[in-house]
Amino acid sequence: xxxxxxxxxxxxxxEHASSVSxxxxxxxxxxxxxxxxxxxxxxxxxxxxxxMFTSGSTGVPKGVPVGRAQLAAYLGHVARAFPxxxxxxxxxxxxxxxxxxxxxxxxxxxxxxxxxVPPSDAVLRAVSYVREQRISVWFSxxxxxxxxxxxxxxxxxxxxxxxxxxxxxxxxxxxxARSWCHAVPSAASYNLYxxxxxxxxxxxxxxxxxxxxxxxxxxxxxxxxxGHHAQVLNDDxxxxxxxxxxxxxxxxxxxxxxxDEAATERCFHSLGPDEVRWYRTGDRVxxxxxxxxxxxxxxxxxxxxxxxxxxxxxxxxxLQPLLNGGNTATVAVELEGGLRLVTFIDVxxxxxxxxxxxRSRLPEHMVPARxxxxxxxxxxxxxxxxxxxxxxxxxxx
Amino acid sequence: MDxxxxxxxxxxxxxxxxxxxxxxxxxxTDDLDLLRSGVLDSLSFVDxxxxxxxxxxxxxxLENALEDRKASTIGGxxxxxx
Numbered sequence: 001x002x003x004x005x006x007x008x009x010x011x012x013x014x015e016h017a018s019s020v021s022x023x024x025x026x027x028x029x030x031x032x033x034x035x036x037x038x039x040x041x042x043x044x045x046x047x048x049x050x051x052m053f054t055s056g057s058t059g060v061p062k063g064v065p066v067g068r069a070q071l072a073a074y075l076g077h078v079a080r081a082f083p084x085x086x087x088x089x090x091x092x093x094x095x096x097x098x099x100x101x102x103x104x105x106x107x108x109x110x111x112x113x114x115x116x117v118p119p120s121d122a123v124l125r126a127v128s129y130v131r132e133q134r135i136s137v138w139f140s141x142x143x144x145x146x147x148x149x150x151x152x153x154x155x156x157x158x159x160x161x162x163x164x165x166x167x168x169x170x171x172x173x174x175x176x177a178r179s180w181c182h183a184v185p186s187a188a189s190y191n192l193y194x195x196x197x198x199x200x201x202x203x204x205x206x207x208x209x210x211x212x213x214x215x216x217x218x219x220x221x222x223x224x225x226x227g228h229h230a231q232v233l234n235d236d237x238x239x240x241x242x243x244x245x246x247x248x249x250x251x252x253x254x255x256x257x258x259x260d261e262a263a264t265e266r267c268f269h270s271l272g273p274d275e276v277r278w279y280r281t282g283d284r285v286x287x288x289x290x291x292x293x294x295x296x297x298x299x300x301x302x303x304x305x306x307x308x309x310x311x312x313x314x315x316x317x318x319l320q321p322l323l324n325g326g327n328t329a330t331v332a333v334e335l336e337g338g339l340r341l342v343t344f345i346d347v348x349x350x351x352x353x354x355x356x357x358x359r360s361r362l363p364e365h366m367v368p369a370r371x372x373x374x375x376x377x378x379x380x381x382x383x384x385x386x387x388x389x390x391x392x393x394x395x396x397x
Numbered sequence: 398m399d400x401x402x403x404x405x406x407x408x409x410x411x412x413x414x415x416x417x418x419x420x421x422x423x424x425x426t427d428d429l430d431l432l433r434s435g436v437l438d439s440l441s442f443v444d445x446x447x448x449x450x451x452x453x454x455x456x457x458x459l460e461n462a463l464e465d466r467k468a469s470t471i472g473g474x475x476x477x478x479x
Contacts, residue, residue: 121432121463123439124439124442124443124459124460124463125460125463125464126460127460128460128464143440147439147440147443150443150444150447151443151446151447151459151460152458152459153458153459153460306440338440338441338444351417352417352419355417355418355419364435364438369413369414369417369441370413370417371417
């Protein structure tokens with residue numbers, strides 16, 4: 001990722017500086033050298049605001065350069081659409097490597113509000129943390145709320161100071177949304193939707209009683225922000241209603257992937273007589289007559305774990321070379337109270353070096369909970385790997 | 398359920414993750430912090446606590462219990478549920 005991003009200087013603490021091995025061409029600056037940094041590093045101001053890497057199915061993460069214009073469009077819309085004030089106190093639950101942290105930082109500071117940086121254990125004592133810090137604006141993945149439900153800490157009136165709440169990063173189940181709204185009636189709550197490629201979030205669904213009482217298993221993705229366009233592709237034909245792959249256009253849609261023409265051509269298309277640039281999300285949605293998008297699944301194998309996009313193929317790409325010609329297949333399974341990765345292999349192998357390789361190459365959320373050896377993989381009638389059978393196998397231990 | 402039985406149950410429940418980290422049963426000592434050692438992430442830890450509540454019939458306010466930093470060690474968990 002450092003190579004692809006053409007990184008020359010790495011800023012980190014001295015503790016981390018000693019734990020990473022980088023080629024000599026990289027300049028590593030720790031906190032001791034930081035004060036002397038300003039005259040040394042030349043900053044080139046380009047059109048990009050930040051660069052985020054997302055999981056790639058071929059084993060190579062994809063870099064998404066997000067433009068300053070795209071970010072300004074997002075921040076401008078959010079500032080107009082929601083009543084933030086300079087007396088608000090915002091959560092910062094998202095790690096800086098997650099694009100939703102950009103919302104935490106800049107929406108908060110744009111409103112002149114106070115950003116509350118939680119200690120690492122705050123995720124397990126979120127209700128106490130919110131009360132102690134007098135938080136008024138909440139932003140998290142839905143999994144955080146599911147965790148609070150499981151801890152039995154989400155009781156009515158538990159966080160009376162909250163007045164705005166946002167969820168993003170993965171599907172929000174209606175059951176979880178109901179629990180939240182029941183426990184935090186003081187907050188106006190919203191489900192946000194948006195891939196990294198479209199800058200943080202591009203659609204919103206207020207958690208109204210109609211939504212909470214509806215029959216959808218997951219809360220709708222809502223409508224796209226003003227100035228944006230959403231269509232569904234069915235057999236490559238765009239439509240404003242019906243079910244298909246969601247495609248998005250508008251001022252928040254970015255130009256493509258960093259140094260990856262193939263992926264850019266696959267996912268970004270110019271459609272229609274005006275050659276409008278559309279991003280193919282890979283998300284399957286049903287668009288209703290009111291323009292509300294309902295999530296129905298993925299077009300591919302991508303999964304979301306605690307809001308992180310994961311291509312199971314990226315896990316397999318790390319393990320494949322260790323299997324002496326054997327095969328590997330990774331699936332996401334409901335396990336231990338949440339969605340987990342489980343990897344299957346079809347040859348005998350010591351799993352310890354496999355886990356070591358995974359830990360050294362991938363972020364923690366992409367390391368499978370288990371590696372299970374099977375004699376042979378199940379295949380469907382058309383010779384395609386039967387992932388559903390693997391999921392059942394994992395769930396049955 | 399006595400402390401020994403509870404320890405056996407706890408070790409069984411974390412077996413997948415601890416063996417993936419190369420930890421033997423002898424290394425699952427009372428002072429091993431399941432969160433800080435990386436044996437469990439927060440979701441798995443809460444799942445473990447919920448499972449121990451179900452197994453022992455003991456209802457706890459988990460947020461309060463976790464105010465004690467020792468609660469995420471094996472010994473701390475055994476203290477909570479015995």
